[in-house]
Amino acid sequence: MKDVSKRDRTARERARQIVAAQKRAQERRKRLLMAAGAVGLVLVVFVVLIVVKVSGGGPSKTAAPAVSDSASVAAVVQRVTTVPPDVLDKIGAGKVDQLPKVITGQPRLAVNGKPLVLYFGAEYCPFCAAQRWPMVIALSRFGTFTGLKVTHSAADDSYPNTPTLSFHGATYTSDYLVFQGVETTTNLRQGNGYEPLDQPTADQQALVAKYDAPPYVDSESAGTIPFVDFANKAVQSGSSYGPPTLAGMTPQQVADALSDPTDSVAQAIDGTANAITALLCQITGNQPGNVCSGAAVKAYAGKFNGVSPN
């Protein structure tokens, strides 16, 4: 009798253990299913976001009004291309974050015997917008621009609507230099990028591929714009000062500020122009003399050692 009751107890205990184990396994399955459901839900949300985006969702494209009034454009261009030399002399080194980097051992870049300066950028890019002002000021001391346009960086990019000029369609003549400006896109959206504009030549593409890359520029800047090749004597990837300097300004306000040596905008733009001028003087063999002997250029004496005209 005792044996029977002991066997019953053991059987009941085993049955309880089996039921408990089944219950645990069931709970574990339930927890795993819940985990899989949660992870699946997360993935579904991402898929929905991506599908909606790819099928055309996104911010509406807006663009700030471009300066199209020909009198205003002419006034801005006039002020930028004729910044008084005494203002540039007073500015001296100004306030510049990044200078062109001297490179050595490369064949001199020239067209018809004149050193070539290649600018490679895009109208959407706010850093290109910042860099064009000093480029125009400096180059205008060695030659003459025609056809410069007044515009702004993209309205939907970082530092939106940074006021600027554009090299697209502009021509430059000089006794000392050749300048080529390539603007690869406009500032207007097209698909995931911006509307294409200038098609670089094979030679220009080869120069950018070679020199907008290490060891000529640091790896962080490789392939970025604006990129400027100063006759293969120096290169610059990126702007010399930040676009926030020009935040909220109209092209007219920027142009007006350039003639005030105390203005922070002039310190950045004119200071950069003086640096570029000093570099170009090294490349042209200090021609023209009246530009290359000025205090503006002397402020950068020694910064571009090793750069020679040949």
Place this chain on the structure above:
Amino acid sequence: MVSVRTKPVAVPAWLPIVSLALAVAGLLVAGYLTIEHFTASTTLACPETGVVNCTKVTTSEQSKVLGIPVAVLGLVFFVPMVIACLPRLWRDQRPAVRYGRLGLAGLGVVFVFYLVYAELFVIDAICLWCTAVHVLTVALFAVIAFGSALASPPR
């Protein structure tokens, strides 16, 4: 005085290793983005393509929440996450630890939803470093969700 000895939770061997590795990776990337934010060492240049554009993302209005840089919030998220993914805490069966870790991971995913939405539909650009943090956060959530299911103590 009565003391109850509880058995430690049986944790799959891969769980602490994988979760900790993801959390540490997230902490490192978030740390990098935070340093970049405060040292302003971003390159003064644009990428040649418009879609992948870290500067546009990190200088957008959405790069801060209540005035706090998102990069810092990422760091604030991953520091406790690294601690919560330590092997010792995976073996800890206290509900506060288990649900706290799972809740934190879930909170991270919800925030990633917002950030991805902002990148795709408001900023219209993607930052690859930010995307790396997003992927790590979601992967961490998946590992913690399955890990919590596997490592839950029997009732």
